[in-house]
Amino acid sequence: xxxxxxxxxxxxxxxxxxxxxxxxxxxxxxxxxxxxxxxxxxxxxxxxxxxxxxxxxxxxxxxxxxxxxxxxxxxxxxxxxxxxxxxxxxxxxxxxxxxxxxxxxxxxxxxxxxxxxxxxxxxxxxxxxxxxxxxxxxxxxxxxxxxxxxxxxxxxxxxxxxxxxxxxxxxxxxxxxxxxxxxxxxxxxxxxxxxxxxxxxxxxxxxxxxxxxxxxxxxxxxxxxxxxxxxxxxxxxxxxxxxxxxxxxxxxxxxxxxxxxxxxxxxxxxxxxxxxxxxxxxxxxxxxxxxxxxxxxxxxxxxxxxxxxxxxxxxxxxxxxxxxxxxxxxxxxxxxxxxxxxxxxxxxxxxxxxxxxxxxxxxxxxx
Amino acid sequence: xxxxxxxxxxxxxxxxxxxxxxxxxxxxxxxxxxxxxxxxxxxxxxxxxxxxxxxxxxxxxxxxxxxxxxxxxxxxxxxxxxxxxxxxxxxxxxxxxxxxxxxxxxxxxxxxxxxxxxxxxxxxxxxxxxxxxxxxxxxxxxxxxxxxxxxxxxxxxxxxxxxxxxxxxxxxxxxxxxxxxxxxxxxxxxxxxxxxxxxxxxxxxxxxxxxxxxxxxxxxxxxxxxxxxxxxxxxxxxxxxxxxxxxxxxxxxxxxxxxxxxxxxxxxxxxxxxxxxxxxxxxxxxxxxxxxxxxxxxxxxxxxxxxxxxxxxxxxxxxxxxxxxxxxxxxxxxxxxxxxxxxxxxxxxxxxxxxxxxxxxxxxxxxxxxxxxxxxxxxxxxxxxxxxxxxxxxxxxxxxxx
Ligand SMILES: CC(C)(COP(=O)(O)OP(=O)(O)OC[C@H]1O[C@@H](n2cnc3c(N)ncnc32)[C@H](O)[C@@H]1OP(=O)(O)O)[C@@H](O)C(=O)NCCC(=O)NCCS
Numbered sequence: 202x203x204x205x206x207x208x209x210x211x212x213x214x215x216x217x218x219x220x221x222x223x224x225x226x227x228x229x230x231x232x233x234x235x236x237x238x239x240x241x242x243x244x245x246x247x248x249x250x251x252x253x254x255x256x257x258x259x260x261x262x263x264x265x266x267x268x269x270x271x272x273x274x275x276x277x278x279x280x281x282x283x284x285x286x287x288x289x290x291x292x293x294x295x296x297x298x299x300x301x302x303x304x305x306x307x308x309x310x311x312x313x314x315x316x317x318x319x320x321x322x323x324x325x326x327x328x329x330x331x332x333x334x335x336x337x338x339x340x341x342x343x344x345x346x347x348x349x350x351x352x353x354x355x356x357x358x359x360x361x362x363x364x365x366x367x368x369x370x371x372x373x374x375x376x377x378x379x380x381x382x383x384x385x386x387x388x389x390x391x392x393x394x395x396x397x398x399x400x401x402x403x404x405x406x407x408x409x410x411x412x413x414x415x416x417x418x419x420x421x422x423x424x425x426x427x428x429x430x431x432x433x434x435x436x437x438x439x440x441x442x443x444x445x446x447x448x449x450x451x452x453x454x455x456x457x458x459x460x461x462x463x464x465x466x467x468x469x470x471x472x473x474x475x476x477x478x479x480x481x482x483x484x485x486x487x488x489x490x491x492x493x494x495x496x497x498x499x500x501x502x503x504x505x506x507x508x509x510x511x512x513x514x515x516x517x518x519x520x521x522x523x524x525x526x527x528x529x530x531x532x533x534x535x536x537x538x539x540x541x542x543x544x545x546x547x548x549x550x551x552x553x554x555x556x557x558x559x560x561x562x563x564x565x566x567x568x
Numbered sequence: 569x570x571x572x573x574x575x576x577x578x579x580x581x582x583x584x585x586x587x588x589x590x591x592x593x594x595x596x597x598x599x600x601x602x603x604x605x606x607x608x609x610x611x612x613x614x615x616x617x618x619x620x621x622x623x624x625x626x627x628x629x630x631x632x633x634x635x636x637x638x639x640x641x642x643x644x645x646x647x648x649x650x651x652x653x654x655x656x657x658x659x660x661x662x663x664x665x666x667x668x669x670x671x672x673x674x675x676x677x678x679x680x681x682x683x684x685x686x687x688x689x690x691x692x693x694x695x696x697x698x699x700x701x702x703x704x705x706x707x708x709x710x711x712x713x714x715x716x717x718x719x720x721x722x723x724x725x726x727x728x729x730x731x732x733x734x735x736x737x738x739x740x741x742x743x744x745x746x747x748x749x750x751x752x753x754x755x756x757x758x759x760x761x762x763x764x765x766x767x768x769x770x771x772x773x774x775x776x777x778x779x780x781x782x783x784x785x786x787x788x789x790x791x792x793x794x795x796x797x798x799x800x801x802x803x804x805x806x807x808x809x810x811x812x813x814x815x816x817x818x819x820x821x822x823x824x825x826x827x828x829x830x831x832x833x834x835x836x837x838x839x840x841x842x843x844x845x846x847x848x849x850x851x852x853x854x855x856x857x858x859x860x861x862x863x864x865x866x867x868x869x870x871x872x873x874x875x876x877x878x879x880x881x882x883x884x885x886x887x888x889x890x891x892x893x894x895x896x897x898x899x900x901x902x903x904x905x906x907x908x909x910x911x912x913x914x915x916x917x918x919x920x921x922x923x924x925x926x927x928x929x930x931x932x933x934x935x936x937x938x939x940x941x942x943x944x945x946x947x948x949x950x951x952x953x954x955x956x957x958x959x960x961x962x963x964x965x966x967x968x969x970x
Binding site: 446447 | 705710
């Protein structure tokens, strides 16, 4: 194998350890190269008889922040170009294939026939946590720095590499939807009690524990690939489902006024996916993922809330001569920390409240 | 176009739709069979002469599954030549079944059919067949789906009906139904449900409470407040109708349609079929219509469909002598009367589903029968029947005596 993002070694028991440590970066992120290497690792583990299974861990202080959003943006631009040169259908075919690739890779890992385990310390979010979810065993360090979660929704996306399907098969549907909607970063103990991971242990013991697990489970399969697997909340179309889905749809509208395509796509992907075997469920998820990636809402949110977040916080494009208005987030987000001057509102009392909400550098001025 | 006539109609009594209801021991098949057998027997229908049996059934699963209309026709000894079809337009299914039969008669494709419906709510259970429009996000969200009770409360709030208004209508429903029974106004059409030995299991509607008054109703707790609040449906209702600030939950067990078991059958045919069978037509079907209506209000379809039907028939409310509008919930009836400024003395003169219950798939056929009987009794001419329908629809039919 020719690896630069992973170190790969196999111990005397035949258990491999793939240590993710992308050179020259403070944080591991998933890009095309990492995907290609992960693919090689899976093939190698499967093909090498002496290897019983593989633990994936990180060589950095964090596990990984997930997929490289600029990669997704790049695919979007490629798609736009192809639409012009080749037409809508071929462009879409390319885009779907490209955006489903990570999900298929994780599914390949999950069904490769040999056990994989994730030993996670530090931040493990988004596509990285989806990698962990596709492993047969997940153990987290009990460190205060360790966090898992699927925060995609916060930038107008949703987990498109199996996250919606695996989470919805690990916990009650209502809890799964809440987790996917909130996008919270979850601490180890909570992740354990939610059923997202199997174990929590001291940082220096998680790799060993993962290896022990592999030794004890040579023929690991995901629960949903085993005979007799039952969904945590029973079937979608069942009395149990009637208690879940009508309020879930209503609460989506209550919380978003139906202005949040990614949240709606989560509902649809989970609703449809839970009625399917895993491979088809993942394909349905991928279809919605490709759709959401192309929405203007997602593009704008990725740009504003992620790519341009630094600039936004500095108020980079804020006209200097307009004073902050209103008492809410809007005004607060609008303020350049170094800006001094008036804040205005429709009357002196409102302006005073604006002033109070924003902090000291401003003086109130009624309109 | 041929005329479609109603030659006769029957219904079973409505039994309380719970385990302690009198019809709980009776299968849905047996209920439907009872109605079909009665209408065939009392009209001396020749075996095999009915060309189709169309039955509404909203939860056609379990013992009501597999096209219960065909099963019921066979059980009622109609002859193997008589096919059956089960349809579902929720609460209007029974009326839509009659309309579907009438349409085929009018189109000259059939001469004699039976339309009607059946629902054993105590045995099969409301919602037993699932509720796609509530469940699949792809339809629930754009539909502003909310449960019908919450929608009924939205209607009351939007159109200004107070708890007293909706309760008063419920009191009237019980009083009118009790009086109608006392005077034998239903006697002509209600056929008892009997056991295999001919012993009567139930001969009268079972849920009427003649003593219902404002005080007792005032003590009942709103049924849909918790669901509306915790399930998020109040917010959905308000997003559909943003001028409403807060849902006033006024509906409860006493002013909502009762959950009951029952079946009905209506014999429809053209002139020649009637002559051949030696029957006199009791009413002509003047027209019918269905419509989709406001999704968040869910239950205001009767207003929209009545307008459509008036446009189609060139009639107006002035031409209508009696109205049966299904008492799904009090506010549905109040809104209907408000929209057309109708004299309450013309509406549901023998009570309705609040008192006697609403066996979902059958009710439309039942209240069609009720209006025909009452037109005859009062010697009036024209009746209108309409029902609100889940997921924002409505069905209506106008009949006139001949
Ligand atoms: C409203 C609804 C939820 C109530 O269901 P429920 O609580 O099971 O109703 P019940 O018949 O058991 O009545 C509840 C209570 O109200 C009381 N009550 C009902 N009508 C009453 C009346 N007229 N006078 C005095 N008390 C009355 C009952 O005695 C009962 O009290 P109890 O519990 O002390 O015996 C149910 O009837 C319903 O869903 N109706 C609508 C059906 C529907 O949606 N149809 C399709 C669409 S139109």
